[in-house]
Amino acid sequence: MRTLHFTFPATVRAVRRAHVGVVGSGDLEVLFEPTADDVAVVRVRTSVEGFDEVWRSTLQRFFARTPVRGSWELNDAAATPALVTLRLQQAAHEAGPIEEAS
Amino acid sequence: MTTTMQALGAQAAGGAVDWERVLRRRSFLELDALTRAEALLDDGTTRVLCGPFDRLESPWLVPQDVTPQSDDGVVVARGTVAGAPAVVLSIEQAFQGGGIGEVSGAKISEALRLAARAPMPAVLLLETGGVRLQEANLGLNAVAEICAALLELRPLAPVIGVVAGSVGSFGGLSIATGLCTRVIVTPEARIGLNGPAVIEQEAGVEEFDAADHDLIWAVDGGVQRHRTGLADALVIDDAGALRDAVRDAVAAGVAPAGRHRSERLDVLDARLATVDPAAPPAPERLPSLWGGTYEPPTAQRRPEPDQAEPGSSGTRSSMRPSDRGRTWIAALAGAAPEPVIDSVLRADTADSTYLAVVPDPDNPWYRARQGQVGVTECAALARTIRAVVAQDDGRPQRRAIVAVVDLPSQAYGRIEEMTGLYQAIAAAVDAADAARVAGHPLVTLVVGQALSGGFLAHGLQASRILALDAPGVEIHAMHRQAAAKITRRTVEQLDQLARTIPPLSYDVRQWATLGFCDGLLPVSDADHPTDADVRGVAAAVRVAAHDARTGPTDLSRRLDSDQAKTVRKASRAVREALTAQWSTR
Numbered sequence: 001m002r003t004l005h006f007t008f009p010a011t012v013r014a015v016r017r018a019h020v021g022v023v024g025s026g027d028l029e030v031l032f033e034p035t036a037d038d039v040a041v042v043r044v045r046t047s048v049e050g051f052d053e054v055w056r057s058t059l060q061r062f063f064a065r066t067p068v069r070g071s072w073e074l075n076d077a078a079a080t081p082a083l084v085t086l087r088l089q090q091a092a093h094e095a096g097p098i099e100e101a102s
Numbered sequence: 103m104t105t106t107m108q109a110l111g112a113q114a115a116g117g118a119v120d121w122e123r124v125l126r127r128r129s130f131l132e133l134d135a136l137t138r139a140e141a142l143l144d145d146g147t148t149r150v151l152c153g154p155f156d157r158l159e160s161p162w163l164v165p166q167d168v169t170p171q172s173d174d175g176v177v178v179a180r181g182t183v184a185g186a187p188a189v190v191l192s193i194e195q196a197f198q199g200g201g202i203g204e205v206s207g208a209k210i211s212e213a214l215r216l217a218a219r220a221p222m223p224a225v226l227l228l229e230t231g232g233v234r235l236q237e238a239n240l241g242l243n244a245v246a247e248i249c250a251a252l253l254e255l256r257p258l259a260p261v262i263g264v265v266a267g268s269v270g271s272f273g274g275l276s277i278a279t280g281l282c283t284r285v286i287v288t289p290e291a292r293i294g295l296n297g298p299a300v301i302e303q304e305a306g307v308e309e310f311d312a313a314d315h316d317l318i319w320a321v322d323g324g325v326q327r328h329r330t331g332l333a334d335a336l337v338i339d340d341a342g343a344l345r346d347a348v349r350d351a352v353a354a355g356v357a358p359a360g361r362h363r364s365e366r367l368d369v370l371d372a373r374l375a376t377v378d379p380a381a382p383p384a385p386e387r388l389p390s391l392w393g394g395t396y397e398p399p400t401a402q403r404r405p406e407p408d409q410a411e412p413g414s415s416g417t418r419s420s421m422r423p424s425d426r427g428r429t430w431i432a433a434l435a436g437a438a439p440e441p442v443i444d445s446v447l448r449a450d451t452a453d454s455t456y457l458a459v460v461p462d463p464d465n466p467w468y469r470a471r472q473g474q475v476g477v478t479e480c481a482a483l484a485r486t487i488r489a490v491v492a493q494d495d496g497r498p499q500r501r502a503i504v505a506v507v508d509l510p511s512q513a514y515g516r517i518e519e520m521t522g523l524y525q526a527i528a529a530a531v532d533a534a535d536a537a538r539v540a541g542h543p544l545v546t547l548v549v550g551q552a553l554s555g556g557f558l559a560h561g562l563q564a565s566r567i568l569a570l571d572a573p574g575v576e577i578h579a580m581h582r583q584a585a586a587k588i589t590r591r592t593v594e595q596l597d598q599l600a601r602t603i604p605p606l607s608y609d610v611r612q613w614a615t616l617g618f619c620d621g622l623l624p625v626s627d628a629d630h631p632t633d634a635d636v637r638g639v640a641a642a643v644r645v646a647a648h649d650a651r652t653g654p655t656d657l658s659r660r661l662d663s664d665q666a667k668t669v670r671k672a673s674r675a676v677r678e679a680l681t682a683q684w685s686t687r
């Protein structure tokens with residue numbers, strides 16, 4: 001198992017926490033909790049080693065489009081980047097309605 | 103066609119195909135643990151306790167490089183069923199195959215205990231491969247605690263087992279299925295103690311071909327379990343149909359004492375008498391042989407055989423018979439034990455009854471010849487314990503019941519699964535629990551191996567557990583080779599990990615740190631005990647029996663012992679959080 005930490009700039013405020021997915025083969029769970037800081041703090045725990053750069057670029061793309069402020073915890077059981085993005089979107093949607101921070 | 107339609111859930115037990123139902127159904131099988139729970143509770147009433155944000159995850163997975171899940175794969179959901187409070191305990195089969203670990207197990211057992219305090223029905227969604235082998239001994243103990251908690255609730259409110267299907271209900275928790283007030287299945291369900299793959303691995307492809315889909319469903323499948331009276335309701339894979347079935351099952355209330363399957367030793371004995379393991383009936387013959395209700399079968403004679411006798415390969419086993427059980431029961435009782443059956447020995451003293459499962463090279467149930475606990479061993483244990491409890495009714499002091507344990511596991515066999523080994527073990531567990539609750543001191547003494555479902559059947563319901571501190575004494579959820587294979591490790595890797603992760607260890611001294619050991623007893627020779635060895639152990643058993651008389655009759659000591667306070671912190675955190683969240687929020 002590998003634990004990765006990332007921080008991305010974030011401007012969008014979410015109103016509630018969100019939980020999606022399961023740690024089943026090829027899937028992951030995402031736990032999101034809103035915070036007041038202008039960042040998205042991400043912790044990834046993944047069963048697969050050697051994909052640090054894939055994680056960085058997948059998360060970078062997501063948070064560039066959806067810069068939701070808060071703590072993001074990803075527990076991964078070898079999900080593809082496409083599924084990671086889908087679960088993040090689902091979590092962001094569940095955490096809404098989302099407004100631009102003033 | 104029939105198989106396809108049954109798989110679609112449009113046709114149950116040979117009825118007409120209901121196309122309307124196929125088109126408008128909402129598949130229950132496709133739902134995850136949370137949405138399965140929501141589907142069974144009244145709309146909008148679900149309240150999840152100890153959910154993902156409580157972060158009660160397993161402390162044992164990260165050190166083994168396994169990604170944990172934030173709720174450890176069990177959803178505890180309170181809500182209402184047809185307007186009345188109920189709790190649903192739903193296992194997430196996608197996470198670790200629904201395997202029960204320390205935290206997920208504690209969530210189930212503590213929720214059942216809380217449900218018993220202000221009695222409300224519990225619905226168990228039992229999709230599980232059994233004990234999570236990464237947490238081996240803590241998972242095995244969790245199953246024993248779940249069984250005891252279930253039996254605490256069952257006289258007060260119905261406990262409904264639902265096996266809808268995909269992973270099936272296998273391993274230790276299949277015993278809990280056998281303890282439920284009522285069991286609901288779909289045609290996709292499977293219930294069995296040992297899964298086909300483990301049987302094939304242990305006994306060879308001649309015993310059980312794990313690639314034979316039809317055979318698996320013929321033996322373990324929901325339709326078969328329902329047709330032989332081991333499940334009460336067979337419903338199609340439809341969320342609405344399952345909700346209706348759960349409502350009906352809850353509305354039927356508690357079953358009268360003595361009427362639960364796991365208490366019906368008359369049925370168990372009579373059914374087993376119709377099966378000759380050397381010439382067993384084919385699975386498809388069982389429904390007519392046994393009938394669809396759990397009552398003694400009317401068939402008097404054993405049917406003509408229609409399964410082939412096993413070849414020499416059918417009786418092969420990696421397990422070696424051991425004499426320790428026989429040696430120690432005789433030594434402790436100070437008299438020659440009497441056979442209940444040839445593989446179950448009983449010895450009586452003025453204040454104690456000793457019981458041991460021992461090897462029997464001529465056991466007609468050929469998968470239980472090396473001392474494994476099989477169907478007839480369970481029936482013999484249950485019958486003996488029930489008789490002791492009945493004899494001591496009204497006496498000022500109930501006898502101690504001492505389980506002398508040296509068993510390589512439960513029996514791995516096709517015929518055992520066909521006849522419902524899980525249901526037989528449930529009978530043994532129920533009897534042991536009933537004896538403990540009635541006030542018999544239950545003491546377990548492990549003198550050799552105590553592995554897996556065998557230990558759940560004989561030993562793990564005790565109020566006190568002692569073990570010899572000697573070579574060859576081993577307590578675990580599964581024997582080394584199989585555990586290594588299933589967790590995709592080598593035996594060496596497993597042993598290496600076990601040095602730092604106590605629940606994984608095969609070393610009894612590590613096991614003794616987990617919080618449920620009441621004494622590790624040094625002896626000079628476990629195989630040929632000296633007089634001093636026997637005196638020392640007998641004294642420890644006496645003290646344990648004496649202490650048990652004044653202790654709790656449930657298994658709560660295992661969570662309140664000094665060692666549990668450090669090693670089982672996670673279980674204790676579950677108990678605390680669930681208790682706090684049960685009624686408020």
